[in-house]
Amino acid sequence: MTEPSISVVIPVYNEEEALPILCGRLLPTMDKHGKPYEVIFVNDGSTDQSQKKLAELFEKRPDVIRVVQFVHNYGQHPAIVAGFEHSRGDVVVTLDCDLQNPPEDIPKLLEMIDKGHDVVGGVRSKRKDLGWRRLVSKLSNIMRDRITHIKMSDHGCMLRAYHRSVIDQIVKSGDATPFITALSQSLATNPVEIPVGHEARVGGTSKYNLYRLIRYNFDLITGFSLVPLQLFTIVGMLLSTASLILVGYLIFRRLFIGPEAEGVFTLFAVLFFLISITMTGLGILGEYVGRIYKEVRHRPRYVVKQVLQK
Numbered sequence: 001m002t003e004p005s006i007s008v009v010i011p012v013y014n015e016e017e018a019l020p021i022l023c024g025r026l027l028p029t030m031d032k033h034g035k036p037y038e039v040i041f042v043n044d045g046s047t048d049q050s051q052k053k054l055a056e057l058f059e060k061r062p063d064v065i066r067v068v069q070f071v072h073n074y075g076q077h078p079a080i081v082a083g084f085e086h087s088r089g090d091v092v093v094t095l096d097c098d099l100q101n102p103p104e105d106i107p108k109l110l111e112m113i114d115k116g117h118d119v120v121g122g123v124r125s126k127r128k129d130l131g132w133r134r135l136v137s138k139l140s141n142i143m144r145d146r147i148t149h150i151k152m153s154d155h156g157c158m159l160r161a162y163h164r165s166v167i168d169q170i171v172k173s174g175d176a177t178p179f180i181t182a183l184s185q186s187l188a189t190n191p192v193e194i195p196v197g198h199e200a201r202v203g204g205t206s207k208y209n210l211y212r213l214i215r216y217n218f219d220l221i222t223g224f225s226l227v228p229l230q231l232f233t234i235v236g237m238l239l240s241t242a243s244l245i246l247v248g249y250l251i252f253r254r255l256f257i258g259p260e261a262e263g264v265f266t267l268f269a270v271l272f273f274l275i276s277i278t279m280t281g282l283g284i285l286g287e288y289v290g291r292i293y294k295e296v297r298h299r300p301r302y303v304v305k306q307v308l309q310k
């Protein structure tokens with residue numbers, strides 16, 4: 001294999017249906033583009049026939065395909081980091097396996113890298129996803145925009161291109177819960193965004209349900225902002241002030257009106273409110289502490305079972 005100048009990294013989790021169709025479109029696009037390339041599939045612990053499909057594809061095109069197989073499912077972003085670690089190109093492109101973003105758009109991204117940009121982000125112009133997914137993305141982008149310093153239009157779009165300098169920094173960062181798109185944007189010195197196509201999945205189903213999406217958004221927020229902790233402190237301070245005023249008022253009534261025993265339900269309402277605030281705060285704190293714990297354990301981000309390469 002000649003040293004590739006472009007590496008395409010694709011995370012794969014139960015994509016047996018999409019894989020052959022993807023290769024049928026991606027490889028001709030890259031062949032036509034002309035520069036030496038490699039496609040690194042990271043099999044993120046698929047439990048279907050994906051590994052078999054990948055091995056078949058590798059047999060057909062060992063000159064360009066490489067397969068990294070994980071022992072179990074670590075998640076899309078760790079899979080992409082693994083792809084980065086194995087990549088050799090000067091430019092790395094990430095792409096989802098399900099053809100929601102057309103591989104035919106890759107040359108457009110590469111052109112922007114040639115113009116001197118170190119990160120080229122795709123923006124899904126007309127998204128073909130379910131309404132609730134689009135809503136979650138919109139809220140997530142608004143939240144990121146408000147409480148982190150990262151400015152970008154669509155952190156959920158995985159069709160992106162990166163210069164080697166950015167890839168090296170991401171790999172070196174050793175982040176245990178990386179959020180690739182935001183992380184790369186924060187490391188970029190000259191990023192740019194371009195519209196890319198978006199279609200419905202070619203096969204299989206989305207790997208994200210609401211629970212996974214919420215966890216994924218916690219990764220994003222805790223990874224780039226301390227605002228939730230600070231907000232919690234501010235709410236705590238405001239509530240303490242309000243409580244102090246209430247206590248003063250109650251002492252005043254006790255002294256000048258005498259003992260009173262009414263208002264049990266109000267008391268409960270106030271208590272429930274305060275307990276729920278405390279629990280939310282503990283939860284937020286836990287999200288950070290859990291991630292710190294993950295980081296300090298220094299366990300490997302993933303374990304590779306086998307690598308297929310020439």
Ligand code: UDP
Pocket residue numbers: 010011012013014015044073074075076079095096097098100205206207208
């Ligand atoms: N993926 C992965 N590991 C996971 C979940 C997803 O490698 O735990 C891959 C998946 O195979 C696909 C990409 O990440 O290539 C995006 O997943 P999906 O299309 O399900 O996400 P959506 O488009 O619904 O946001």
Ligand code: MG
Pocket residue numbers: 096098100201206
């Ligand atoms: Mg998808």
